[in-house]
Amino acid sequence: MMKNFKHIFSVILIFCSLLAGAAHFPQDKKIPNEINVGLATGDAKVLSSYFNQNVELVVLDNDNVYSKAQAQQIVTNFFNKFPPLEKNAFSIIHDSxxxxxxxxxxxxxxxxxxxxxxxxxxxxxxxxxxxxxxxxQQ
Incomplete structure (x- = not known):
């Protein structure tokens, strides 16, 4: 119950903080394609090249702030367990x-x-x- 509350609260906090400002993310600042490719192909190395030095990571049972190297290992383990179906396995639903x-x-x-x-x-x-x-997991 507490974990669900924590998740809902952090998602609401992210949305509110990002939507609160009047200026929107500049249109020329697209999501780097390598991030999409890393997710779609299960390539944690490519994805982790965009990780900050410390990353708040929630992947299955892992829920903490991790170093870039630790986060890469956790994401690698995830992709080993759950390989993407196809090359275009990741699709963006919403961004703002x-x-x-x-x-x-x-x-x-x-x-x-x-x-x-x-x-x-x-x-x-x-x-x-x-x-x-x-x-x-959905």
């Missing part, structure tokens, strides 16, 4: 944001079921980094 932050909600199709993917991107020194990643 403001100034230097953007959130994305997507769907990942794997051999063992579908997952909802949430991630929060923040820009730093001209590059976008994943600060939060959630992969939850």
């Amino acid at each position: 944001g403001k100034e230097n932050a953007q959130y994305v909600i997507g769907k990942l199709k794997t051999e063992k079921g579908d997952f909802r993917v949430y991630f929060l991107l923040k820009q730093n020194d001209g590059k976008q980094y994943i600060h939060q990643l959630r992969i939850e």
